[in-house]
Each structure stands twice: as structure tokens, then as C-alpha cells.
Amino acid sequence: xxxxxxxxxxxxxxxxxxxxxxxxxxxxxxxxxxxxxxxxxxxxxxxxxxxxxxxxxxxxxxxxxxxxxxxxxxxxxxxxxxxxxxxxxxxxxxxxxxxxxxxxxxxxxxxxxxxxxxxxxxxxxxxxxxxxxxxxxxxxxxxxxxxxxxxxxxxxxxxxxxxxxxxxxxxxxxxxxxxxxxxxxxxxxxxxxxxxxxxxxxxxxxxxxxxxxxxxxxxxxxxxxxxxxxxxxxxxxxxxxxxxxxxxxxxxxxxxxxxxxxxxxxxxxxxxxxxxxxxxxxxxxxxxxxxxxxxxxxxxxxxxxxxxxxxxxxxxxxxxxxxxxxxxxxxxxxxxxxxxxxxxxxxxxxxxxxxxxxxxxxxxxxxxxxxxxxxxxxxxxxxxxxxxxxxxx
Numbered sequence: 001x002x003x004x005x006x007x008x009x010x011x012x013x014x015x016x017x018x019x020x021x022x023x024x025x026x027x028x029x030x031x032x033x034x035x036x037x038x039x040x041x042x043x044x045x046x047x048x049x050x051x052x053x054x055x056x057x058x059x060x061x062x063x064x065x066x067x068x069x070x071x072x073x074x075x076x077x078x079x080x081x082x083x084x085x086x087x088x089x090x091x092x093x094x095x096x097x098x099x100x101x102x103x104x105x106x107x108x109x110x111x112x113x114x115x116x117x118x119x120x121x122x123x124x125x126x127x128x129x130x131x132x133x134x135x136x137x138x139x140x141x142x143x144x145x146x147x148x149x150x151x152x153x154x155x156x157x158x159x160x161x162x163x164x165x166x167x168x169x170x171x172x173x174x175x176x177x178x179x180x181x182x183x184x185x186x187x188x189x190x191x192x193x194x195x196x197x198x199x200x201x202x203x204x205x206x207x208x209x210x211x212x213x214x215x216x217x218x219x220x221x222x223x224x225x226x227x228x229x230x231x232x233x234x235x236x237x238x239x240x241x242x243x244x245x246x247x248x249x250x251x252x253x254x255x256x257x258x259x260x261x262x263x264x265x266x267x268x269x270x271x272x273x274x275x276x277x278x279x280x281x282x283x284x285x286x287x288x289x290x291x292x293x294x295x296x297x298x299x300x301x302x303x304x305x306x307x308x309x310x311x312x313x314x315x316x317x318x319x320x321x322x323x324x325x326x327x328x329x330x331x332x333x334x335x336x337x338x339x340x341x342x343x344x345x346x347x348x349x350x351x352x353x354x355x356x357x358x359x360x361x362x363x364x365x366x367x368x369x370x371x372x373x374x375x376x377x378x379x380x381x382x383x384x385x386x387x388x389x390x391x392x393x
Contacts (some may be wrong), residue, residue: 006013015327015388018142022380024314029138030121032059036130037114041076043101043164049076052100056158059137063144069301075168076100076160079175080144081295083140085205092334093153094393097345098133098186098361099162103368108204109349112370120364122373131374132186132361133158138379139387150391152181162345165308170348181392182320184386185346185358188367190338196324197359198317201247203305203343204274206289208234208324210257210301214266226265228257230299231268234292238272241288247277249341274307275341279351282307309343312358317350320357320389327388333381 038197041052053076057067060081070078079100102125114123121131142151157176159169166173177183190197205253210231214225235252242250250272257268276282294301321337328335338359350356362382364374 010091011392012330014148014391015330015384017146017148018330018384018387019141019380021142022138022186022384025138026376026379029134029383030116031132031133031378032137033092033121033126033374034114034123036134037126038109038213040104040106040109040124041101042105043075043089043103043161046074047105048074048106049101053077053079053158053160056100056133060156062068063137063140072160072168078160078169078172079156079158081156081158082157084150091152091183093155094150094390095176095180095183095349096136096154096156096186096390097173097183097349098129098136098156099159099345100133101160101163102128102130102305110292110320114304116376119376120373121376122371124372125186126365128360128367129187129361131364131379132188135379135383135386136186138383139390141389142143142179142383143391148387148391152393154390155180159345166345166348168326169345171347174352177352180354183346183349183354183356184320184360184389185344185356186361187346187358187359188229189359189363189382190340191365193336194375195336195338195359196357197312197340198321198337198344199277199314199323199339199358200308200309200312200343200347200358201264201275201277201341201383202279202311202347203309204282204305206272206273206274206303206305207213207269208292209269209304210234210267210294211302212264212266212296213298215264216262221264224266225296225298227268228265229297229302230294230296231257231270233295234301236252237271237292238289246281247275248281249273249275250285253294262307276307277311277339278313282310306329309347312350312356314339316353316355317357320393321353323393324357324385324389325393328385331381333353335385357389360389
């Protein structure tokens with residue numbers, strides 16, 4: 001990918017042309033964002049996600065795209081969109097990746113309705129990531145108005161379960177990514193300055209279960225093996241593995257144990273959040289957990305889980321980011337990059353060796369919170385950048 005990009009310079013006129021076309025269209029873009037936000041789509045409610053999916057299908061179909069619903073029994077259906085059917089190209093495929101689901105329960109709109117105020121638009125899921133879904137439509141619309149033909153096929157994959165781990169969509173994501181020369185992820189930009197995300201940590205969850213033996217705390221405590229004590233010592237041990245310098249996170253965030261204060265605890269367990277900036281560090285941390293041994297005589301340990309997303313390392317996004325920077329410079333935009341701790345579906349595509357650039361969605365803040373919002377003045381510029389990348393890769 002890097003060599004091809006180096007030898008095939010992008011058309012530096014495309015982003016200025018798209019930006020001229022998109023300036024003044026904020027109200028049009030916002031109307032569609034409002035429509036998307038008002039279609040609530042919590043991850044665990046298949047019916048709601050599918051209702052929103054029908055709205056998304058209608059918008060793409062209206063633009064002449066071909067959409068295939070990938071049916072799911074438990075989760076919402078995934079959508080695979082061929083943005084320009086009937087104009088086959090032989091030079092490969094660019095994959096746009098995003099998700100339909102949000103973290104908000106049905107009824108959230110009653111407490112935090114869509115609104116526009118102070119140059120921002122507010123609402124559940126507007127930043128993560130319904131704004132990004134609309135930017136893809138705005139970019140395609142602008143390319144058509146400007147009569148700019150992408151050099152490769154443009155395919156969009158909108159999944160239904162990213163916010164809950166992408167269990168039903170991971171295989172499909174990886175399958176479509178393997179057909180692609182690059183993946184552009186419509187997750188929101190890095191807060192608050194709107195940087196693109198060129199690196200993401202690997203993410204995982206692990207459970208440590210300590211097993212001891214119950215006994216009366218007063219009569220015969222020596223016959224017991226305290227699982228809570230064992231777990232506490234293990235937590236003290238693994239907390240030393242947390243390292244900002246290495247970009248490694250080992251955080252015990254939930255613990256349970258014991259039954260009553262006068263009973264030596266026979267069982268205790270802890271849930272551990274895992275983060276790693278590099279695949280090598282991810283593997284090292286997993287090995288250390290598997291090597292844990294009990295400290296108290298007679299205690300036992302069980303370790304379940306591990307990393308579910310490998311890191312998106314910067315080497316997988318560097319060439320794409322340079323292309324984005326080159327395009328942005330044509331409108332005097334000093335595009336920035338950021339490394340972030342959270343994972344996305346872009347982690348999957350980078351892990352299998354496909355160049356991946358993340359954070360191409362809306363600029364804003366407050367993901368998953370009551371103050372989630374996007375910055376309206378950035379909509380045209382973000383759509384123009386996305387369209388320019390689609391056209392020049």
C-alpha cells in the first residue's frame with residue numbers, strides 16, 4: 001500500500017473542490033443526522049437496530065447503491081453497501097467501516113432529545129457514531145455532484161454490535177477487509193481537537209477466580225483457606241504490571257467474594273480490564289496471567305478470558321495518514337493524529353494486515369454520556385476529507 005501511494009500521487013484538487021461543494025450544506029446534513037439520532041438503536045435490542053437499519057438502507061438505496069442485509073438471529077442485521085454498483089473497477093476496493101448500534105437504552109431521547117445549540121448538535125449516539133454514518137452519505141453525494149469518480153470500488157460495512165464486542169460481526173469485518181486495499185473507520189475523531197486516530201490499544205477482559213475452603217471464622221479459622229485474601233494478594237501482584245510508560249493497562253475494576261462475615265470465604269473473583277499498545281506487549285501480559293500461581297497453601301486459581309482486540313499499531317495507519325495530511329494541506333488544514341486507549345473494529349482490520357485509518361467521523365465530545373455532541377462547523381470539512389480519500393486511494 002505504502003509503495004503504491006508513494007508512486008501514485010493523489011489528485012490535490014479534489015479536496016478543495018469537495019469542500020467548496022459542501023460549504024453551506026450544514027443544514028441539509030443536520031436534517032439527516034437528526035433523523036438518524038431519533039431512530040434509537042441500542043445494541044441489545046434487535047428490533048430497534050433493525051428499524052434504524054431500514055432507514056440507513058433507504059438512504060443508500062435512494063442514491064442508487066446496492067445494499068445487502070446480513071441477517072442475524074440475536075443481534076441487529078449488518079449492512080453491506082456497494083456505494084457505486086454498475087461501475088466495476090479492477091483496481092481493488094476501499095472499505096468504509098462503522099456501526100449502527102449505540103450504548104443508550106430505548107427512551108433515552110426523552111431525557112436527552114436531539115437539539116442544536118451554540119454551534120453544536122446534541123443527542124444520544126450523535127458523536128459515536130451516527131454523525132459518521134451521515135458523513136459517508138454526504139461524501140458520496142459530494143463526489144457525485146462534483147463528478148469525481150473514485151479509483152476503486154467503495155464498499156461500506158455497517159455492523160450492529162460494535163458497542164458490545166462485535167461478536168456476530170467480527171468474521172464478516174475480517175472477511176470484507178481481506179478484499180480491501182484500505183479501511184477507513186468512521187468512528188468519531190479524537191476529542192477535543194478532531195485528530196485522526198492512527199493508533200489504538202488492544203483491549204481485553206479477564207477474570208481471576210480464587211478458590212479456597214470455607215470454615216467458621218471464630219471456631220476453626222485454621223481449617224479454612226480464605227479466597228478473598230488470596231485474591232487480594234493476587235491483585236497486589238498484578239497491579240505492578242500496569243505501566244503508562246509501556247502503554248499497558250491492567251485494571252481490576254470489579255471484585256466479588258465471600259458470603260458472610262463469620263465464614264472464611266471459599267470463593268472470590270475479580271474482573272480485569274486489559275489494554276496494550278503493541279501486540280508483543282499484549283502477548284507478554286497474557287503469558288504473565290497464565291503463569292500466575294496461588295500464594296496461600298491449598299488455594300487454587302482459575303484464569304478466564306484475555307485480549308479480544310489486538311492493537312491498531314501506527315505502522316498500519318502511517319501511509320494513509322500521510323495521504324490524509326497531504327490532502328488536508330491543500331486547504332491549509334494542519335491535520336493532527338492521536339493514539340487512543342479504546343478499541344474499535346479497526347483493530348480487527350489492522351491486525352490482519354490491512355492498512356487502516358480511524359477517527360474519520362464527526363468532531364465533538366462526550367461519547368456515551370449525557371453531553372454527547374458534535375461540532376457543526378466541522379461537518380463539511382470532515383465529509384470533504386473522507387470523500388477525497390475515497391477518490392484518491
